[in-house]
Amino acid sequence: MSGRWSPEELPWEAFDPERVDPNLIPLIKAASMVESNGRDYAAYLNRVFADDVQVCDLINGWAHEEVQHGVVLGRWAKLADPSFDYDAALARFRAGYSIQVDADASIRGSRTGEMIARCMVEVGTSSFYLALADRTDEPLLRAICKRIAADELRHYALFYRVMKRYLANERLNKVERIHIAFVRVMETEDDELAYAWFAANADGGTYDRKQANRAYMREHYALYRPHHTRRGMTMIFKAVGLKPNGWLSRTMAALAMVLISLRARWLARA
Numbered sequence: 001m002s003g004r005w006s007p008e009e010l011p012w013e014a015f016d017p018e019r020v021d022p023n024l025i026p027l028i029k030a031a032s033m034v035e036s037n038g039r040d041y042a043a044y045l046n047r048v049f050a051d052d053v054q055v056c057d058l059i060n061g062w063a064h065e066e067v068q069h070g071v072v073l074g075r076w077a078k079l080a081d082p083s084f085d086y087d088a089a090l091a092r093f094r095a096g097y098s099i100q101v102d103a104d105a106s107i108r109g110s111r112t113g114e115m116i117a118r119c120m121v122e123v124g125t126s127s128f129y130l131a132l133a134d135r136t137d138e139p140l141l142r143a144i145c146k147r148i149a150a151d152e153l154r155h156y157a158l159f160y161r162v163m164k165r166y167l168a169n170e171r172l173n174k175v176e177r178i179h180i181a182f183v184r185v186m187e188t189e190d191d192e193l194a195y196a197w198f199a200a201n202a203d204g205g206t207y208d209r210k211q212a213n214r215a216y217m218r219e220h221y222a223l224y225r226p227h228h229t230r231r232g233m234t235m236i237f238k239a240v241g242l243k244p245n246g247w248l249s250r251t252m253a254a255l256a257m258v259l260i261s262l263r264a265r266w267l268a269r270a
């Protein structure tokens, strides 16, 4: 699954500094950090699926694409802010944040659960890049975000297929699947994104988790519109085995939109 597109295919010459929204630059820098974690997640997933060569191959191709996302976003951030040092920021991020790669079994309790958690991450990333593409007027960033959002959607489909295969044997019930999905979605406000924001944007100083989290989430939540939450909710529902387009999914999407808007407004005031 590696190399579906090359960074050189992107319209780099279309970059228009006049159309860069300064509020988006810190978000893009932080995203460029997080994407680079793909390789560490791949190391962990290779241990979790050690005896499944086919899945390990897919995971390694997936990680290659995630790392490429980080490189491309870092390159855009450097155009938008020539003072940005991607390598130095990445070194800071990696020194201060790492995921546990030495587990021999999934921290989600099963391979099905692991894939549901990965699906949730891809729901988050595909929604994020789609919302960014909708928000920005800068032509290069829009092209980059559309390309990445399409990858993230394909990643979701990949993990969904693997999840279905393991579900046939592991037989997690819907409550277990919903619980895993819920826990993973709630982890969004854990350290990873906050520390990425800090490493990419703070010039020195010490890491204040609460402050970094607020700074990141304020801009992040402000991106979303109802069609993003509706689309994201159908993907979540599908992953846990519920009807993707039923009344419950639509109601939950509307509720999520209200919560996201309230949180965005609260963070803007804080």
Ligand SMILES: [Fe+2]
Residues within 6 Å of the ligand: 035, 065, 066, 069, 125, 148, 152
């Ligand atoms: Fe990605």
Ligand SMILES: [Fe+2]
Residues within 6 Å of the ligand: 066, 122, 125, 151, 152, 155
């Ligand atoms: Fe992805």
